[in-house]
Amino acid sequence: MRTESALTAGPGDFFVAQPRQVLLDAAKVCGHFGPPTNPRGKYMSLKRRQFITTAGIGALGAAIASPAIAQSAPEIKWRLASSFPKSLDTLFGGAELFARTVAEATDNKFQIQVFGPGEIAPAFGVVDAVQSGQIEMFQTAFYYFWGKDPTFCFGTAVPFGLNARQSNAFMYQGGGIDLFNDFLKAYNIIAYPGGNTGTQMGGWFRKEINTVADLNGLKMRTAGFAGAVLSKMGVVPTSVPGADIYPSLEKGTIDAAEWVGPYDDIKLGFNKVAPYYYYPGWWEGSAMLHLGINLDKFNALPKNYQAILKSAAAYANGDVMARYDALNPAALKQLITSGTKLRAFPQPVMEASYKAAQETYAEINAKNPTFKKIYDAYMAFRDDEYLWWQVAEYNYDNFMIRRPK
Amino acid sequence: MRTESALTAGPGDFFVAQPRQVLLDAAKVCGHFGPPTNPRGKYMSLKRRQFITTAGIGALGAAIASPAIAQSAPEIKWRLASSFPKSLDTLFGGAELFARTVAEATDNKFQIQVFGPGEIAPAFGVVDAVQSGQIEMFQTAFYYFWGKDPTFCFGTAVPFGLNARQSNAFMYQGGGIDLFNDFLKAYNIIAYPGGNTGTQMGGWFRKEINTVADLNGLKMRTAGFAGAVLSKMGVVPTSVPGADIYPSLEKGTIDAAEWVGPYDDIKLGFNKVAPYYYYPGWWEGSAMLHLGINLDKFNALPKNYQAILKSAAAYANGDVMARYDALNPAALKQLITSGTKLRAFPQPVMEASYKAAQETYAEINAKNPTFKKIYDAYMAFRDDEYLWWQVAEYNYDNFMIRRPK
Numbered sequence: 135m136r137t138e139s140a141l142t143a144g145p146g147d148f149f150v151a152q153p154r155q156v157l158l159d160a161a162k163v164c165g166h167f168g169p170p171t172n173p174r175g176k177y178m179s180l181k182r183r184q185f186i187t188t189a190g191i192g193a194l195g196a197a198i199a200s201p202a203i204a205q206s207a208p209e210i211k212w213r214l215a216s217s218f219p220k221s222l223d224t225l226f227g228g229a230e231l232f233a234r235t236v237a238e239a240t241d242n243k244f245q246i247q248v249f250g251p252g253e254i255a256p257a258f259g260v261v262d263a264v265q266s267g268q269i270e271m272f273q274t275a276f277y278y279f280w281g282k283d284p285t286f287c288f289g290t291a292v293p294f295g296l297n298a299r300q301s302n303a304f305m306y307q308g309g310g311i312d313l314f315n316d317f318l319k320a321y322n323i324i325a326y327p328g329g330n331t332g333t334q335m336g337g338w339f340r341k342e343i344n345t346v347a348d349l350n351g352l353k354m355r356t357a358g359f360a361g362a363v364l365s366k367m368g369v370v371p372t373s374v375p376g377a378d379i380y381p382s383l384e385k386g387t388i389d390a391a392e393w394v395g396p397y398d399d400i401k402l403g404f405n406k407v408a409p410y411y412y413y414p415g416w417w418e419g420s421a422m423l424h425l426g427i428n429l430d431k432f433n434a435l436p437k438n439y440q441a442i443l444k445s446a447a448a449y450a451n452g453d454v455m456a457r458y459d460a461l462n463p464a465a466l467k468q469l470i471t472s473g474t475k476l477r478a479f480p481q482p483v484m485e486a487s488y489k490a491a492q493e494t495y496a497e498i499n500a501k502n503p504t505f506k507k508i509y510d511a512y513m514a515f516r517d518d519e520y521l522w523w524q525v526a527e528y529n530y531d532n533f534m535i536r537r538p539k
Numbered sequence: 540m541r542t543e544s545a546l547t548a549g550p551g552d553f554f555v556a557q558p559r560q561v562l563l564d565a566a567k568v569c570g571h572f573g574p575p576t577n578p579r580g581k582y583m584s585l586k587r588r589q590f591i592t593t594a595g596i597g598a599l600g601a602a603i604a605s606p607a608i609a610q611s612a613p614e615i616k617w618r619l620a621s622s623f624p625k626s627l628d629t630l631f632g633g634a635e636l637f638a639r640t641v642a643e644a645t646d647n648k649f650q651i652q653v654f655g656p657g658e659i660a661p662a663f664g665v666v667d668a669v670q671s672g673q674i675e676m677f678q679t680a681f682y683y684f685w686g687k688d689p690t691f692c693f694g695t696a697v698p699f700g701l702n703a704r705q706s707n708a709f710m711y712q713g714g715g716i717d718l719f720n721d722f723l724k725a726y727n728i729i730a731y732p733g734g735n736t737g738t739q740m741g742g743w744f745r746k747e748i749n750t751v752a753d754l755n756g757l758k759m760r761t762a763g764f765a766g767a768v769l770s771k772m773g774v775v776p777t778s779v780p781g782a783d784i785y786p787s788l789e790k791g792t793i794d795a796a797e798w799v800g801p802y803d804d805i806k807l808g809f810n811k812v813a814p815y816y817y818y819p820g821w822w823e824g825s826a827m828l829h830l831g832i833n834l835d836k837f838n839a840l841p842k843n844y845q846a847i848l849k850s851a852a853a854y855a856n857g858d859v860m861a862r863y864d865a866l867n868p869a870a871l872k873q874l875i876t877s878g879t880k881l882r883a884f885p886q887p888v889m890e891a892s893y894k895a896a897q898e899t900y901a902e903i904n905a906k907n908p909t910f911k912k913i914y915d916a917y918m919a920f921r922d923d924e925y926l927w928w929q930v931a932e933y934n935y936d937n938f939m940i941r942r943p944k
Binding site: 206207235238239240241294297298299300302303304305306307308332333334335336395396413414415416419436437438440441442444445446448449451452453455456457459460461462463464466467476478484485488489516518519520521522523524525526527528529530531532533534535537538 | 611612640643644645646699702703704705707708709710711712713737738739740741800801818819820821824841842843845846847849850851853854856857858860861862864865866867868869871872881883889890893894920921923924925926927928929930931932933934935936937938939940942943
């Protein structure tokens with residue numbers, strides 16, 4: 135068994151070995167493209183045979199080497215539309231890391247150009263644009279597409295759902311990726327986790343929330359699933375674009391607004407117009423991003439490019455979370471220094487929210503079997519996770535937070 | 540700007556474009572290997588020129604295509620020695636996932652064969668074997684090498700250190716990877732995070748621990764940093780190989796033993812010979828694995844292979860954690876059903892342990908500036924992390940654990 139590196143086995147060995155392997159690859163290529171899986175595949179196969187014949191015996195090396203490259207390293211340029219503005223550098227940076235990793239792993243042969251919202255697709259139009267094949271990829275938070283089907287929310291966050299590490303466990307080792315991609319097939323999309331924000335904050339409030347009754351009539355900038363649950367407690371969810379939140383809070387057009395967490399929120403200056411910063415954002419115990427790909431285009435990729443995409447997405451998935459964890463502490467300190475008053479939602483508010491979420495789940499489950507299928511798997515997984523979490527993880531964090539200083 | 544996929548642009552376009560790209564690559568290759576960075580590089584460069592000359596004009600394609608493959612897709616076979624037995628499928632499985640990802644991403648051109656401890660290197664000999672170049676890679680927990688230098692522990696876990704997500708934040712976005720690889724240069728090794736167990740359990744005890752005094756004289760299977768701290772409280776750390784822990788606990792040769800957590804521990808049957816299962820393992824609030832590579836061999840790789848290794852390691856890093864999180868809950872349930880008594884270390888025991896750890900840190904810092912350099916960065920990062928953690932993350936988990944059921 136030869137286990138030494140080809141690079142260390144000596145150059146003679148290396149150069150003798152190379153053409154032999156290429157021959158084997160050429161054989162594999164012919165097998166790969168025949169029977170062709172699509173009309174293009176067939177045409178390519180014919181073209182290759184033609185090329186080999188034309189080149190003749192004298193250029194055997196060329197004839198053999200070229201198909202090997204054609205199989206595993208075609209030049210591809212894709213476009214990725216992000217739903218996040220470049221100013222959210224943690225999120226947008228995850229898409230950039232992903233694209234850079236794919237480019238580096240393929241010697242720049244597979245290039246994915248990353249665009250901000252509105253450049254090639256609207257922020258909330260990225261699913262449509264990839265479904266139709268207008269563009270190849272997106273980076274998004276699937277819960278934006280709650281209006282199409284609330285099942286999309288399981289890709290990002292649902293009220294009282296999994297925390298960030300548990301979301302990874304569900305996706306990578308709890309069958310979540312397959313379950314979610316089964317759902318996405320109807321949209322001709324395959325997606326992989328591509329980042330997380332961790333537990334988000336509950337948002338900025340102009341007045342303190344002391345009782346459940348204080349929520350009644352509260353005009354709050356929020357949307358989707360969170361809005362549906364909050365409205366059961368009398369909150370009036372209002373849709374306000376990011377740039378308009380600050381003036382709306384300042385004027386009192388809205389009473390509260392939730393965005394992400396310290397690092398992202400401080401950029402928009404909410405601390406200057408709302409004194410109370412509540413936690414936790416129970417509607418997103420974590421918020422997972424996804425990198426979505428047109429399914430036909432994914433299937434048409436060579437297997438090695440598919441592997442590179444999956445691996446680079448997993449890299450970005452961990453890296454975005456690391457960015458938030460590394461950047462949030464300094465932003466939190468800055469907020470506290472600037473006078474922001476941190477407040478936990480009172481326990482009765484948390485419990486009323488939990489009850490309202492259960493009612494909302496029951497309503498959706500009753501009429502949406504697609505939702506219920508993932509709901510059942512997801513919630514069973516969540517209950518098991520927290521059974522385990524309360525032991526070592528939680529108690530370690532608990533001591534570390536309260537440790538002697 | 541051409542943004543269409545080469546695969547969708549039509550086969551004609553594709554095949555015309557291909558040879559042109561190969562020419563450009565050949566030019567890059569010559570630049571890459573000259574000036575040579577090592578004697579082998581120089582020799583390879585000469586050989587390649589010879590090969591091109593011999594092939595002659597008639598085989599121009601071969602002469603051009605072959606170096607392109609040499610640059611970005613050479614055939615390489617490496618060997619990776621894991622410090623973990625195959626029976627620890629969560630850990631060993633991480634090395635297998637890593638190797639499989641690299642193979643898939645390179646169309647099986649870069650193959651890394653994974654070996655268990657003792658097959659090509661002893662479990663605790665993997666650093667020596669990779670440093671000397673006898674093998675190319677290892678998968679290990681760096682704290683096994685505490686005896687060489689306690690600085691190694693920062694690669695895995697230190698008492699009252701970062702939890703798993705915070706470890707990722709430190710490594711990927713807090714400068715940790717570079718800081719740690721600076722340290723590893725002296726061993727001619729570069730390493731990337733490659734998995735985590737999460738917070739480990741405190742271990743199996745034959746008798747309850749109610750006071751700090753109960754630790755005095757306790758013979759406990761543990762090692763390294765944990766042993767040094769525990770011995771300050773009167774514990775007698777004893778080194779017992781995995782297979783001997785069960786009979787030693789059964790006979791009372793030892794009073795306690797720590798291993799990992801429910802999923803791994805139940806395999807060794809500790810629950811049958813020790814009734815009390817303590818948490819948390821404060822000496823490993825998380826335990827990070829690393830995939831280590833001989834630095835010369837890493838530097839000799841084409842850039843795209845380096846990128847593939849880094850990305851596959853990050854994939855494995857997240858995946859091993861996901862495995863533990865997905866598998867621990869069922870094992871915990873099984874332990875509780877079998878009569879295991881879960882116990883939290885009493886707060887005074889935690890505080891005495893914390894104090895003993897601070898004393899140990901002070902002693903090491905006083906004589907080891909390499910340790911102190913990473914210690915200062917690591918602990919400042921940890922304090923910031925827990926400042927932030929106590930807000931949204933901790934309170935979300937707290938509610939989820941105590942939520943109405």
